Amino acid sequence: MRVPRLYGVIGTLYTTGADMRPVPVRVSDEAKDRPLSYRDHLLRPWFLASQLVRELRGVTVVDLEREIATACL
Numbered sequence: 124m125r126v127p128r129l130y131g132v133i134g135t136l137y138t139t140g141a142d143m144r145p146v147p148v149r150v151s152d153e154a155k156d157r158p159l160s161y162r163d164h165l166l167r168p169w170f171l172a173s174q175l176v177r178e179l180r181g182v183t184v185v186d187l188e189r190e191i192a193t194a195c196l
Contacts, residue, residue: 127179131160132172145169 133156140146158176 127177129161130176130178131158131163132170132176133158133174134170134172137169137171139168 136148136150136159137145138148159170
């Protein structure tokens with residue numbers, strides 16, 4: 124059975140500001156939507172997740188347009 128494993132999250136990393144309140148950490152545009160693995164220690168002290176990411180293994184990538192064209196014959 125193929126079960127997708129939890130990998131990590133996509134969201135916003137925060138750090139402690141001068142007044143001890145959370146302040147978002149600025150990241151580059153290319154790193155903005157990169158998933159953060161649960162194994163990564165950057166989850167501390169705060170990370171506000173907006174999306175859950177699963178890791179797929181043992182799957183086959185298919186061309187959907189070709190599959191649809193073949194099915195319509």
